[in-house]
Amino acid sequence: MLDAGADPACHTVEQNGESRRSALFDAVARGDLALVRLLLEYGAPPDEDAFYRACEHSGGAFLDLLHRPGFERLIVRKLDFEDAAGLRWFLDHGADVNACRALHHAIARGRGTTVLTMLLDAGADVNLPWDRWDVGRRPLALAARCGHLAAYELLAERGARAELDAVDAAVLAVARGESARLPAAPPPVLGVPGGGSGWLLGQFAQLGRTEVVRTLLDAGMAVDTRGWSNFTPLDQAAMHGRARTVRLLVERGADLHDRAFDEEGPTPLDCALWGLRHNRAADGDYPGTVAVLVAAGAPTRLTPPTGDAAIDALLTGRGTEDRKIR
Numbered sequence: 172m173l174d175a176g177a178d179p180a181c182h183t184v185e186q187n188g189e190s191r192r193s194a195l196f197d198a199v200a201r202g203d204l205a206l207v208r209l210l211l212e213y214g215a216p217p218d219e220d221a222f223y224r225a226c227e228h229s230g231g232a233f234l235d236l237l238h239r240p241g242f243e244r245l246i247v248r249k250l251d252f253e254d255a256a257g258l259r260w261f262l263d264h265g266a267d268v269n270a271c272r273a274l275h276h277a278i279a280r281g282r283g284t285t286v287l288t289m290l291l292d293a294g295a296d297v298n299l300p301w302d303r304w305d306v307g308r309r310p311l312a313l314a315a316r317c318g319h320l321a322a323y324e325l326l327a328e329r330g331a332r333a334e335l336d337a338v339d340a341a342v343l344a345v346a347r348g349e350s351a352r353l354p355a356a357p358p359p360v361l362g363v364p365g366g367g368s369g370w371l372l373g374q375f376a377q378l379g380r381t382e383v384v385r386t387l388l389d390a391g392m393a394v395d396t397r398g399w400s401n402f403t404p405l406d407q408a409a410m411h412g413r414a415r416t417v418r419l420l421v422e423r424g425a426d427l428h429d430r431a432f433d434e435e436g437p438t439p440l441d442c443a444l445w446g447l448r449h450n451r452a453a454d455g456d457y458p459g460t461v462a463v464l465v466a467a468g469a470p471t472r473l474t475p476p477t478g479d480a481a482i483d484a485l486l487t488g489r490g491t492e493d494r495k496i497r
Contacts, residue, residue: 179215196221199233207236223248229449231260238264247276252450253411255285268295275301278313278322279360280399281377285453287322297331305359309333315343316359318371319378342371348383351390364397373398377407379454381416394423402431405439409464410446412455417443418463427469440464440471447477461485 173179182191195215198206211217217237225233226248234257246266249257250273268274274295277286291297301308308316312333314323323343335343337354344350353368363370372392375383384404388394395403405425408416417439421427430436437445443464447457458481465485475483 173209173213179210179213193218193221195237196224199224199228199237202228204232204236207233211236219245226257227252227449228257229254229451230256234260244271246271246273250277250282250286251280253283253286253446253452254450255289255453258286258289262289262293268293269299272299272301272303274299274310275304275308275313278310278319279304279317281317281319281374282322283452283454284321284325287325291325291329297326297329298333304361308359312336312339313359315339315346318342318346318374318380318383320346320380321378342368345371345383345387346375346380348386351386353387353392360399362399364401369393369396370398372396373402373404373407376404376413376416376420377411379408379411379413379416381413381419384416385419388419388423394420394425395429400431401436402442403429403439405429406431406437406442409439409443409460410450411452412443412446412457412460413452414456414459414463417460421463421467427464427467438470438472440469441473444471444473444477444482447479447482458482458485 179194182193193215195207195210195218198210199221217239219242222234222237222242223245225237226245243261243264243266246261246268249261266273268290274287274290277290297310299310301313305313309331311323311326311331312335314326315335316339338356341350341352341354345353353371356368357366358370369392372384372387373396375387397403398407403425405417405420406429408420427439430438440461443457443460451457457479461482462485475486477483477486
C-alpha cells in the first residue's frame with residue numbers, strides 16, 4: 172500500500188476530534204518493530220505519542236527508532252514499568268533525573284531497588300522536594316507515604332532526610348509490620364482511583380509484601396481493592412511475579428476474571444504474561460506466578476511463545492484465543 176501511495180503519516184481522529192492516533196502509534200501499540208521501521212523508512216514523522224507508547228515495551232529497540240531530541244524527558248513514563256534496560260537507555264541518552272523528578276516517580280510507582288539504585292548512581296538528589304503531584308514532599312517521606320520500605324531504607328542509607336507527618340509514620344508502621352491500620356488520607360500520586368489509602372494494598376502486593384497484605388486482608392480490606400491504573404492487587408502482584416502474594420490473594424477469593432480497564436483490559440494472568448516480557452522484576456518468580464494462576468483456572472487470551480520454556484509448558488493446551496505475547 173505504501174508503494175501505491177498510501178500516506179505513512181496518516182492518522183485516525185479520536186475523542187470527537189480532540190486527539191489523533193498516527194499509523195506509527197498503532198504500529199508501536201501492536202509491538203510490530205518491523206512495521207515501525209517500514210513506516211519511518213517511507214517518511215512517517217516520529218511523534219511524541221508514539222514514543223510515549225514505546226515506553227511500554229521493554230528495552231530500547233522501539234526507543235532507538237522513535238527518539239528525537241527532548242523525548243528523553245519521558246523517562247517518567249518508562250518508570251511506570253520495571254525495566255532496568257529501558258531505564259538505562261534513557262540514562263545513556265542524557266535524561267535529567269532531577270529535572271524530571273525521576274526518583275520521586277520511581278518511588279511512587281513502586282519500582283524495585285535495582286531501578287532506584289540506578290537513579291541514585293545517575294545523580295538523583297535524595298533530598299530534592301517534589302515539584303508536582305504532592306508538591307514539596309522529599310523522597311524519604313514519599314517512600315514512607317507509599318509504604319515502600321525497601322526504598323525508605325535505601326534512601327536513608329544514601330543520606331536522605333525528611334520529617335515524617337502522622338500519615339507517613341502510620342503507613343510506614345504498616346510497612347514494618349507494626350500496625351494493621353492504614354490512615355484515611357488521599358494518595359500522593361495520580362492515576363489511583365478513590366481518595367483513600369486503599370491503593371496501598373496493591374502497592375504492598377506489587378512489592379511482594381505477602382505478610383503485610385495478609386494483615387490488611389485480615390483487618391477487613393477488600394481483596395479486589397483497586398490501585399494504580401485501576402489494577403487489582405492480584406493484577407499488580409502477578410505483573411511483578413510475586414508468586415507467594417498471588418497464592419494468598421487467590422486463596423482469599425481475588426477475581427481471576429477481572430479486567431483492569433474495560434472489557435478488553437488484561438486479566439491477572441494476562442498481567443503476569445505481559446510482565447514477564449515487559450515489566451520483569453529482577454526478583455520476580457514468573458513461572459511460579461503463572462503456575463498458581465493456571466491451577467486456579469485463570470483465563471488469558473495470550474498464547475506461547477513467551478520466551479520462557481517453563482511458562483510455555485504451563486500454557487500449552489489451554490483454550491485461549493490466538494493472541495501472541497508482545
